[in-house]
Amino acid sequence: MGELQRKSWKMQVPIIVVFEGWHASGMSDIINRFILPMDPRGFRFHTATSPTDEEKLRPLLWRFWTKVPARGQVAIFDRSWYRRAIIEHIEKNNGKGLGRCLQGIRSFERQLADDGYLIIKFFLHISKEKQQQRFKELEKNNGDLFIVGEDEVDYANEYETYLYTVEKILENTDSFRAPWTIVEANNRNFATVKIMTAFINAMEDKLKEVDYKSVTETTVDLFPKEDLPGMPSLKTSILARTDMEKTIDKKEYKKKKKDYQERLRHLQYELLKRQIPVIIIYEGWDASGKGGNIRRLAHRLNPRLYSVIPIGAPNDYEISRHYLWRFLKEIPPAGRIAIFDRSWYGRVMVERVEQICTENEWKRAYREINEFEAMLTDWNAVVVKFWLQIDQDTQFERFQKRSEIPHKQWKITQEDWRNRENWDAYREAVDEMLEKTSTTYAPWTIVEANDKKYARIKALKTVTEAIEEKLKN
């Protein structure tokens, strides 16, 4: 096992091991036997205890997304999203929303598997009789009864209450990419051996697969064709249809700006009271005025209730994980506003155009992004997405001006000029992005931004109205 672990480190395969099972199935003992031979430099152990205050304010999968291991590392989950799904949907809500939740879990696991993660899931099964017997033993030995941070569960009747649900969940989440291994745990030695064997087999298969890929040097297409959005074949361009002449006069601008800012100031407290999160995304051409627009939007907001999240190139730490990981970390707590200055859409724009990711990867990303945003809106978030559109002439003028004004020179670099040369490639990417990721739950708003003032008012208005709409319900 130690050797395989080192090999997977060398080949940079990230591994997720999930342990679920009945209470008193001897899980912590079995897990300890599993981890002791491993090199502690290579793994992290996580217990799915009751959510912390921070986690309670985020979507259910957030706390697991943030714990996704880096390439070459192992993450071991002592109970996981499954246990939390049961507690939050069965115990607290009488099963409401479980189906949707399982769908989210399937997306989560598929996205990771697609990105090269090896996912191994164990369910420790003991018979009802064995469970009752162990409960009695545990009662005698006080120390072991300590369940760390677990919700209060009706242990004695666990079997009757959950057998049906557990079977349903196992059935619904057993997939080719993330299969379940049911482990009979009446006998702990047997269970440990079975787990080790399954783990070693899965690792060996995965390493062979990676080896094969790197030898043949072709991308093995693991994804059924219907999953992939087709090649771009746009007849009409969304951007081309944008009316770039829109403007606003100064007096109206001042009045409206003040009005909307005041409305937003009040709305932020309402959002907090009702614990509704707001996620605002700014995308747009270089020099389209994102920064100034954001500043006007945030002008009257309470700094405790909003944050601006600038997205640049990922660092090493981020690169070594699934690309959505670094955005997950920034999801605001319920009741707060997060403004993203650039976002996960980099995957289908700059990473596509500059060939930072593979074609398979950016094509897969449309679906992944839609699923990701569905998770946000399922969690009751308001999601507003802006594309700030300017034409090439306006961009040129602004670049010129920036080069001339000393305190704005830092804003313009060689890269900006270079990106400009790629205008057509970017336009194609943007058009496809707008088409494929405009959903009913998270639509794009094109903001005509040749006139910065007009753009600011449109953004303020869109955000204000989206929030007001949400608060009506």
Next chain:
Amino acid sequence: MGELQRKSWKMQVPIIVVFEGWHASGMSDIINRFILPMDPRGFRFHTATSPTDEEKLRPLLWRFWTKVPARGQVAIFDRSWYRRAIIEHIEKNNGKGLGRCLQGIRSFERQLADDGYLIIKFFLHISKEKQQQRFKELEKNNGDLFIVGEDEVDYANEYETYLYTVEKILENTDSFRAPWTIVEANNRNFATVKIMTAFINAMEDKLKEVDYKSVTETTVDLFPKEDLPGMPSLKTSILARTDMEKTIDKKEYKKKKKDYQERLRHLQYELLKRQIPVIIIYEGWDASGKGGNIRRLAHRLNPRLYSVIPIGAPNDYEISRHYLWRFLKEIPPAGRIAIFDRSWYGRVMVERVEQICTENEWKRAYREINEFEAMLTDWNAVVVKFWLQIDQDTQFERFQKRSEIPHKQWKITQEDWRNRENWDAYREAVDEMLEKTSTTYAPWTIVEANDKKYARIKALKTVTEAIEEKLKN
């Protein structure tokens, strides 16, 4: 301001801005005016709300240490360790422990300043009359009364209750390296201007200082001589006095190992109940058997209650912060056990010998480490530190064996052989470390490790007894 921010980014100066003040001093409005002109890529905003579950289980300064900015970044604290010190020591404990807490804060700020951090602290002051008047206004305007995540405080009588304490705190924590600026905030415009001016001045001074340093290319010694531990002038070596012949026979080993492991298994639940954290540090020569020793120590522990933290070279993310930052992150929650496989002592060993840090830096580190460990024990932690001692012949034999056994080859690298050549330099460093960081509250235990079995029993025994001793109180 924007320009200074970019300059400090370029010069990699990390900046900490603290805002404290009376309630209703208009803090959030003033802070928003302060941050809006800044580039959001350059700063992070933090509110010192009530501690989260995670934070409650850690020392008070932990949550602020973990938020220390990277070089070139600004961290803005909307209330900070001062507010929390007041709440936790005055409101909850009638002032008990405040003196010790302020001492911890002074160490914290000094350590950061020594490391090149610029610390700017503002206290927003309004008169009692003005405060009463604003409370009345706020009551009318419901929205603004929202205090986000703040503990319940007797606002109406805040002035009478805290004036004396606040004055005492300001006086006690106003230092050359982290001075307070008192800002009269009856008028918000005046306050904003005063803050901006003070900020700009402090930035300019700091940048000049950094500039000067890099031009003259000498290390400006900012630290009074008495702060520095003297040059090593060891007459007797602690290591040389170690008896390397100690052994244990196999039968006794087996029996004792089982006994201690069983005792530890019970103790871990006792620790959890009483919320006492345990921090165990393993340092020692290469091939001294740290890994195997740790495995025996953890053998019967519940994986939910302990973690092994292997420490390697820091990554980019960690290098760009104070060197203690990456260890702070790993401090276990109260009631849990953390086992460090190597630790912060790297600063005074490998970083000293390999000249990764400057002489000033490693000399300063003895005091910083002692202060850091004092913080841990003040927080009620048990701290156990092991130095695993082997002689050169034993190391040579073990290196040889490792090269011969295929599945142990990964353990031995060129670097290990190279380190071996530096044995004398390391021994000098280790001796000085043992001498200067063996404190009454966190003493070193030298473990004679030529016989691995003997070493394991000694470690098990030391940990068990240290915990039992603690639990007596």
